[in-house]
Amino acid sequence: MMDQQGDPLVYIKREAVSKVLKALKEDAGLSFDVLMDLFAVDYLHWEEKADRFEIIYNLFSSTKLHRLFVKVAVPEREPSLDSVASVWPAADWFEREVWDMFGVSFKGHPNLKRILMYEEFKGHALRKDYLYNKRQPLIGPMN
Amino acid sequence: MGEVSAPNLEKFSLMTTKLGDAIGWARKFSIFQYPFVTACCGMEYMATACAHYDVDRFGAGFPRFSPRQSDVLFVVGTISHKMAPILKRIYDQMCEPKWVVAFGVCTCTGGFYDNYATVMGIDTIIPVDVYIPGCPPRPENVLDGLMKLQEKIQTQKQEVF
Numbered sequence: 001m002m003d004q005q006g007d008p009l010v011y012i013k014r015e016a017v018s019k020v021l022k023a024l025k026e027d028a029g030l031s032f033d034v035l036m037d038l039f040a041v042d043y044l045h046w047e048e049k050a051d052r053f054e055i056i057y058n059l060f061s062s063t064k065l066h067r068l069f070v071k072v073a074v075p076e077r078e079p080s081l082d083s084v085a086s087v088w089p090a091a092d093w094f095e096r097e098v099w100d101m102f103g104v105s106f107k108g109h110p111n112l113k114r115i116l117m118y119e120e121f122k123g124h125a126l127r128k129d130y131l132y133n134k135r136q137p138l139i140g141p142m143n
Numbered sequence: 144m145g146e147v148s149a150p151n152l153e154k155f156s157l158m159t160t161k162l163g164d165a166i167g168w169a170r171k172f173s174i175f176q177y178p179f180v181t182a183c184c185g186m187e188y189m190a191t192a193c194a195h196y197d198v199d200r201f202g203a204g205f206p207r208f209s210p211r212q213s214d215v216l217f218v219v220g221t222i223s224h225k226m227a228p229i230l231k232r233i234y235d236q237m238c239e240p241k242w243v244v245a246f247g248v249c250t251c252t253g254g255f256y257d258n259y260a261t262v263m264g265i266d267t268i269i270p271v272d273v274y275i276p277g278c279p280p281r282p283e284n285v286l287d288g289l290m291k292l293q294e295k296i297q298t299q300k301q302e303v304f
Contacts (some may be wrong), residue, residue, distance in 0.1 A: 117260070118225045125259045132258055137224045139231055140267040 009069040017072055018082035018108075024059060024068065025087055032059035032068060035084070038094035040074075040102045044128040052076040053104055057084075074104055083109040101126035163301040170214070170240070170301070171293040172202035177213035179233060182220025184247035187279035196282040201289055210236040215292065216269075221249040222262045234269045240302060242272045242292060247279050254278060 002009040012020050024032045037058040043049040051073035059068045074081055083106035085091045095106045096115040103124035106112060114121065120138060123130050178188060192198050192206070199205075207213040210233045222230055234243065245265055248254040251274045253263035265271060272295060275288035 130259070134259060135224070135263075136259070137262065137267075138228050140224075140227060140262060 004069045007067040007069060009071065011071050011073070014072050014074060014081050018084060018087070021057065021059075021070065021084050022087050024070070029064075030061065030068075031063055032061050034060040034062055035088035035090045035094070036060045036067075038084075038091055038098065040098045040104055042102060042126065042128045049073075050075075053079060053102060055081065055098065055104065079103060080105040080107055082107050083112075085109050100124065103127065162303075164297075166301040166303065167297040167299070171296040174201070174203035174215050174289075174292075174296075175205050175207045175213045176203055176215045176217050177208070177210050177233070177237070178206050178217045178219055179230060180217075180219040181222060181226065182247075182249065184219045184249070184279040187282065187285065188217065188219045188246065191282040191285045196286065198286070198289065201286070201293065203289060210234075211238060213237060214241060216241065216243045217246050218243065218250045218265050219246040221254070221256065222265055222268075223260045224262055225260075227262050227268055230265065231268050242296065243269055244288060244292060245271045245274045246285065246288075248276045249278075251276050 002011075024030050035057065037056075039056055041054045041056065043052055043054065053074040053076070055072045055074055057070040057072075059070065060066075072081060079102075081104070083091065083095055085095060085106070086108065092110065093115060095109055096112060098104050099106065099109075099112055100114040100116050101124055113119070117125060118138060121136055178185075180188060190196060192204065197204070203215070210216070214237075216234060216237060218230065234241075243265075245251045249256065249261070250265045253261050255278075257263075262268065273288050273292045275285055277284050280288070
């Protein structure tokens with residue numbers, strides 16, 4: 001158990017995601033009924049990180065009024081993990097955004113397609129190895 | 144049979160002009176605008192359009208939300224690559240004669256955006272007649288741009304379609 005600016009933070013294994021998060025929601029003593037946020041970080045070129053991506057779940061309980069951060073390390077060779085859209089419907093669009101921007105896919109998601117960029121876009125814009133000024137316009141000159 | 148008397152011309156005030164000048168005068172004071180508003184510049188556009196600055200003094204107070212009925216396309220706010228084909232289609236739907244105003248620095252050059260999502264100036268997609276820079280431009284700035292557009296409409300060769 002670690003600390004994220006005053007709120008508890010736990011790391012869990014990728015295989016345990018759907019089971020643990022479902023339990024965090026349904027356990028009467030914890031009852032994390034709100035998924036405040038779900039996002040990813042690309043730790044490319046970070047020596048101290050074994051896996052490239054981290055998915056971070058920001059949970060809140062509207063009855064117990066406490067928070068929890070859950071982090072999951074996701075390796076580059078197989079960037080996928082279980083979807084929690086069936087646990088919190090709010091996860092639907094968050095997971096689509098993570099897929100769009102980082103290329104991490106979510107197994108069991110009902111409609112995993114791009115949400116911000118257009119379908120013709122190649123690659124994933126917020127990956128650290130995507131050049132910030134590389135442009136792929138639908139019409140108009142390239143750069 | 145009663146006699147038909149000749150009309151008394153002295154009671155009319157007459158003015159002679161060239162057809163092109165007359166059409167230009169009529170066009171510049173009857174600008175039907177299409178506001179293509181996507182971002183924060185829209186607030187400044189509203190400030191210009193409302194009573195305090197009153198863009199209607201220049202005959203441009205009538206926004207038409209159909210491109211087929213409008214003369215001037217006001218592109219107000221950042222245009223992303225995802226939005227670009229829509230802007231092009233709106234421009235193509237407008238009837239001639241038509242003009243385009245790039246409102247705000249994002250539409251002129253891309254502004255402070257330099258990333259994967261933003262079009263670096265709408266003149267990479269459609270032709271632009273007047274650029275109004277500023278982030279956002281002050282209403283005085285917008286009216287200055289509008290007067291420059293009127294000047295351009297007045298002095299250009301008038302195509303009669």
